[in-house]
Amino acid sequence: MRTKLFLLISVLVLAGLVLGACQPAAPTPEKIIQTVVVEGTPREVVVTATPAPAAAGPKVLRLNMGPGDIPTIDPALATDTSSVQIIEETSVGLTRQNEETAEVLPGMAESWDVVNNEDGTQTVTFKLVTGIPWVRWNGKEVEQVLDCEGNPRYVTAYDFEYGILRTLNPKTASDYAYVLAFAIKGAEDYNAGKTDDPTTVAVKALDEKTLEITFNEQAAYNVNIAGVWVAHAMPKWLIEGDDCTEARGDKWTETGFFQGYGPYTLKEWVHDSYITLVKNPFWPGLPSVPVAKIDEITWTMLDEVPAFAEYEAGNLDVAGVPLADIDRVKADPELSKQLVIGPVMCTYYYGFNTKAKFVDDVRVRRALSMAIDRQSLIDNVLKGGQEPAQWFSRPGLTGAPTPDKYPDLGVKFDPEKAKAELQSYLDEKGLKVSDLDITLMFNTSSGHQKIAEAIQQMWKEYLGLDVKLANQEWKVYLKTIRDPQATPQIFRLGWCQDYPDANNFLREVPTKGGSSNPADGGGFNWENPKFEELVVQAARETDPQKRVDLYAQAEQILVYEDAVMAPIYWYTRVTVTKPYVQRTFSVLGGLEHIEKWDITR
């Protein structure tokens, strides 16, 4: 027994020796020296009076993506902001949105002709920019991708055709294929598997620089949709393989395989940890997508609280501010100067099930909506400088009304009017306020809980109404609010833009068959022919001012006349940026165009 114990101890001692030996044996890797230069705080660099190496060294930007791995960087499969962020830097769509104005600009298409056909469809012929090569990181540097004859592969209309058809192919199983399926002629049948023939989809590369797409509708937003990431060019030779390239299938986006054609390209993706993009020296620069100034961008994948700690330690250049730190940052003389609150194209709202007891009367819904003191909620609970929402489509979207032009549109906090509306309902039905049994449901989260409790308190205070709160786990909740029987009287939801147009909000969410108003019941359980007509009319309207007017009328029905939803707030983003970062602030739901940023030390 003793020998065994002795053996154990000597093994431990030996292990200690080995571990100890490892330390001096492993020379400080080169990497660390580099990191010191890169991660040194700006002040240290200035004080040591050696600006030369700092200026000569590569400009590296350190950002945070948020916790968890990036789901994918495959344009056909991406659904979320972090995926799209990488995709928009490593490839460029036919059109590209300006991130500050949300305006749609030429991207890989330098111009396009629009022809309205007699059958109500619209054919758009895109002329592509030529001479932009596909590139990849070969482990040492960015190189051009060569074809089997050894010539550079340039991005052509065929690559875009392939990309669009790949997204629509039912075998690809792309979530966002529906954006294209809904817009492009023939795309829906192909995506739903009703035909196996991709040539039935009205996307055709006429030659290397001409792409023709026929859209189902003569709508203003068609060219926006052509620029969506699921319609980017994709490298067929890499995904499916050819004579000189091994097929990589779903794994083509991994480190070492990836090929792209944007201002940056993928250098390294360590899953769950970080992703690094490197400047593409072969990117010639386009009017809407200039040549990048920063040489490398790294995104860590940290939760907001540790990311903010890294920012304060000088290891991140931009970070979100956790709710608990907002007051401290605002009070801090240094940090408050680095703080920016910017708009994000999302809306937080409560929906009403218009077939459920009590809330089936518009007066009750309107009373509930008008009794929410949105500004107080923002000042006391949310604290992120959000904007009180008077209607659903977030101002800043193309076609969405703005509060300065439409100050009285929609719904506002008005306790007197709210009380009067409710009283009129109670008098008619011969009920007391205590007879109303109403439940507000939200998905389990401390943030939603706080908001619900604050609003519950407001309803108590301004209407004398006791509303019950209930919550469910996210996926269970989603089933519940789309179930014709189980949908609660009031439910929480939010919506963020897929593309920057009010159509994406007003036509794809509250209309019958929309995201929160399922065709076979559940959700709002609501249908108003006038509303449906207005949003279709607005989609086809080409005069911008008339469009906004049409959407304003639709909004008035949605949030006031029928009051099927109580819009609560429009999202903002609270970030701090180090003073040496010259940046733009995107309104596109957090999607930044970093090729326009710079670092000046």
Place this chain on the structure above:
Amino acid sequence: MGRYIARRLIYLLVVLFVVSAITFGLMHAVPGGPFDREKALPPEIIENLNKRYHLDEPLLMQYGRYLYDVFIPRISATPPQGSVDDDFLITVKLGNVWFKWMNFGPTYSSRSRTVNDIFRQQLPVSAQLGIMALLVAIIIGMPLGILAALKQNTIFDYLGMSVAIFGVSVPVIILGPLMIWIFGVTLKWFPPTGWGAKPPFVLGIFPRELGPEFFRYAIMPSVALGLGSSAIIARLTRASLLQTMREDYIRTARAKGLRESLVIVRHALKNSLIPVVTILGPLFAALVTGTFVTEVTFGIPGMGRYFVTSITNRDYPVIMGTILLYALILVIANLVVDIVYAYLDPRIRYD
């Protein structure tokens, strides 16, 4: 002993089978599916996704497919395709055919990765952190417990047990940010977040460079994670040692004039270790497979996150994979514990 171990390993297979069946049944019984989104997807899209991942098949067939992919080895003439559907944990080239075994399936939430990728890239990180935390727990916990027991009702006892209570009652979610703030942001001794090793790993587990850089990253999270467990170990050691000291054989040992140090080390300590060893098994399994809060707090790319997010996302193959892995490690750890018993206490016999 050999026969005993063989029998336990057969039980292991039964356990894994039962766990897989229960998990599969439960996860499909819970309402909500992997493709339910806030922005509801059109039914055609969901149909495409279900077809892609074989979720349109009857449940029994899906379960059969899963068991077939995980447990039944294949012999194939084609090399691994590198695709998401053809990713086996073990692939060996035998002459001109390939032996492939254990395909845990794709993950729905990371479209270019598989559950095997998570095992290859995230599990080693969690294991490195877990083992270091366990070492911290033992190195702090055992001496503290022994000291407290030997000096019962003295200042050492009270101080040691206060430290233990502090360790139990201050969770990582408090201790972590506090340590990051003090040692990471203010003093800059350690990097606030991150991990000092990245894939590929040596032998599937060990970092390629075990230098000071690795420990710079590892020290804070290991201490934060290990402190809570060290408190448990300390209290257990103390209680167990106190009880052993009252045993008859200790009195006998003292009566025959053995030195006190020998009495403690050879007779008391060894026998008092049994409860401590018992808890080390499950503790090992829990620490090594990943700890969600610690990993999120310190930004460590480990597996802990997947235990939680796979369930909220209804990422079925990841749920199955993580739970089977946990079950496997737990059963093996308990087996090792049982074997250690026999060495600690010769009265324990398994044959």
